Amino acid sequence: xxxxxxxxxxxxxxxxxxxxRREPQAAINxxxxxxxxxxxxxxxxxxxxxxxxxxxxxxxxxxPGHELAGVVTALGYGTTGLSIGQRVFGLTDxxxxxxxxxxxxxxxxxxxxxxxxxxxxxxxxxxMSGLTAWQGLFEHGRLQAGQAILVHGAAGVVGxxxxxxxxxxxxxxxxxxxxxxxxxxxxxxxxxxxxxxxDILEDVCKVDLVFDxxxxxxxxxxxxxxxxGGTLVTITGPIEAPPSAGRTIDFVVEPDRAQLSQLVxxxxxxxxxxxxxxxxxxxxxxxxLNRTERVKGKTIFRVRA
Ligand SMILES: NC(=O)c1ccc[n+]([C@@H]2O[C@H](COP(=O)([O-])OP(=O)(O)OC[C@H]3O[C@@H](n4cnc5c(N)ncnc54)[C@H](OP(=O)(O)O)[C@@H]3O)[C@@H](O)[C@H]2O)c1
Numbered sequence: 107x108x109x110x111x112x113x114x115x116x117x118x119x120x121x122x123x124x125x126x127r128r129e130p131q132a133a134i135n136x137x138x139x140x141x142x143x144x145x146x147x148x149x150x151x152x153x154x155x156x157x158x159x160x161x162x163x164x165x166x167x168x169x170p171g172h173e174l175a176g177v178v179t180a181l182g183y184g185t186t187g188l189s190i191g192q193r194v195f196g197l198t199d200x201x202x203x204x205x206x207x208x209x210x211x212x213x214x215x216x217x218x219x220x221x222x223x224x225x226x227x228x229x230x231x232x233x234m235s236g237l238t239a240w241q242g243l244f245e246h247g248r249l250q251a252g253q254a255i256l257v258h259g260a261a262g263v264v265g266x267x268x269x270x271x272x273x274x275x276x277x278x279x280x281x282x283x284x285x286x287x288x289x290x291x292x293x294x295x296x297x298x299x300x301x302x303x304x305d306i307l308e309d310v311c312k313v314d315l316v317f318d319x320x321x322x323x324x325x326x327x328x329x330x331x332x333x334x335g336g337t338l339v340t341i342t343g344p345i346e347a348p349p350s351a352g353r354t355i356d357f358v359v360e361p362d363r364a365q366l367s368q369l370v371x372x373x374x375x376x377x378x379x380x381x382x383x384x385x386x387x388x389x390x391x392x393x394x395l396n397r398t399e400r401v402k403g404k405t406i407f408r409v410r411a
Contacts, residue, residue, distance in 0.1 A: 109207035110391050111167035115157050119395045124388065125167070130203065130211035132182030137214045139194060141409040142226035144205035144388075145173030145233060146395070147263075148405065155200035171206035171407070172198045175220055175229030185214050193220040195229035195370070197237060197361040205230075206391060208409055218366035224373060231380035231404045236369035238359040239267035242317050242339045243275075246355045251276030253314035256331060257296065258324060261287035263404045264341065266294040266381040268317045273297075274377055280310060282324075294381075307331070318342065329354070382406055 107129045114121030132138045150156055150170050159165045175195040178188050188194060196217035198204050203211075220229045242264075243249045255272050259265035260281025272279045273295035281287075281296030288299045300310060302324065312333040318325045321342030329349040332338055336352040338345060341359070348354040372378040383403020386394040391407055 107208035108388055109169050109203075110171070110388065112151060112156060112170055113167045115151070115166075118151055122170075122392055122395060123167075124392055127169070127207065129209045132180045132185065132211050134183050135185050135213055135215070136182035136211045137178045137185055137188050137194070137217065138180040138209055138211050139174060139176040139217070140179045140209055141174050141176040141205050141207060143175045143230035144171045144207075144407045144409055145230045146171045146206065146405040146407065147234065153200065158201075160201050165201070169203035169205075169207050169210075171204040172200065173230045173233035174198060174205040174210060174212070175226035175233075176210075176410075179209065181214075182211075188214045188217065188219075193222065193226075193229075194218065195220040195226075195233060196363070196366060197233050197359070200358075206388065206407060206409075208388070213361075215363065216361035218363040218370070221370060221374060224370055226410075227382065227385060227406050227408060228373060228380050229370065231382050231406055232369055232373055232378070233366070234359060235263045235267040235381065235404065236378070237362060237365055238264045238341055239271050239317075240365050240369065241357065241359055241362075242341065243268055243271055243315070246357055247315045247317065247337050247339045249275060249277055249315050252278075254278045254280065254311065255315040255317060256280045256282065256300075256310060256313045256328065257317045258282045258302075258328070259287075259319040260294060260296050260299070261290035261381075261402070262319060263381050263383075264319050265317070266290070267378070268319075269294040269296050270378050272317075274372075277315075280313065282307070312336075315339065318345075380404065387411075 281291035318340035332352040
């Protein structure tokens, strides 16, 4: 099969190659999926799991990409719940070969059925942003109607999803980002926008929840914006200075079939939209990933026409 592989950590995107690889086999409780669309996150090549296995051993050449939509072509020993020929979408294991390939082996429990009226591209684009936003808002952030939330990077891939879901439950959403993100953030449903380059973050009223996707100094300064009993949820790693009045949670998204089904239902009925920035093919992936200009939104590869 065709696959993109990462071999040279120091070389970054320039070290990626399109190669021929043996098709993966389905292990216990796995399925093999013929990938139709694959999602890639911009900083994946900086994630340790791209390079090493769970024991810390080199696992290169590794196949990046952890979001997929496709069709099941094989079932592993003991696999239940999915069938050959079924349309599916979901998240693959960080430590296994990923979805920038024609086929991927993935635990069946990581996947959900993809309804026939949702195209593969939008299915793949929903996975990581949708699950991360859902888990950050509702599991870790315990967001409720009437609460105020500050969503950093509200026009970005995860931030735009968090903005839409937070509005849907009746929260008051303040989005942030660079100046040029204002229109998109408001369009995704933010009721106010803070331009982090020109406005003063500390002027924002106190909120019940901060959803951070930026980290660093922005996350640190946001700790003081939390109301007593509130929460700072971040997806970029531990916060140096936790809020004095609330709690901090940094987490990594987990696969969840029920949540994927909730998310795709919202995509179908128009409550959610994906934030796709670029679409290219596997053959064109190396060129596309090495573009010098920054493309905003989710990077999607159409693996099968
Ligand atoms: N822990 C987890 O489970 C998890 C899950 C998903 C993603 N992540 C991580 O979360 C991060 C965000 O992912 P994403 O896919 O949502 O990326 P993204 O689409 O690039 O979103 C980040 C947003 O924040 C904005 N931004 C970044 N730095 C900023 C700054 N200094 N001032 C103002 N705005 C700024 C970006 O604007 P520009 O586009 O203009 O730069 C963009 O709109 C990545 O590091 C990703 O690896 C973690």
